[in-house]
Amino acid sequence: MKTEKQIKGRRGEDIAAEYLQSNGYTILERNRQIGHLEVDIIASTDEFLIIAEVKTRKSNTFGEPEDFVTLQKQRNLIRAAASYITKFGITKEVRFDIVSVILKEGQDNEIRHIPDAFKPRW
Secondary structure (H helix, E strand, C coil): CCCHHHHHHHHHHHHHHHHHHHCCCEEEEEEEEECCEEEEEEEECCCEEEEEEEEEECCCCCCCHHHHCCHHHHHHHHHHHHHHHHHHCCCCEEEEEEEEEECCCCCCCEEEEEEEEECCCC
């Protein structure tokens, strides 16, 4: 049985994936396990392989959702991306995005897409 947090997270990921697709991104994978790490969304454009972290909240009372992508989470995403690139021989430039989702009951959800949210130090 899923917890409320897991259900909310999955809903946010669904919203983020739909948003990215409607803006021309191709979703390659969702919830990709790479070793003990997980990437929420792996997408692509003509130019980039996008590693996207989705943060979902019910409000921004305690800060914007994207503020909770910690330095450790960034490092983990960079490590996961490096493994993915090696495994599949990816030659595109890699970009790390954050999709912030605030769920609003009875209203449109608030979605903020932050392309190139952080840079790896390969």
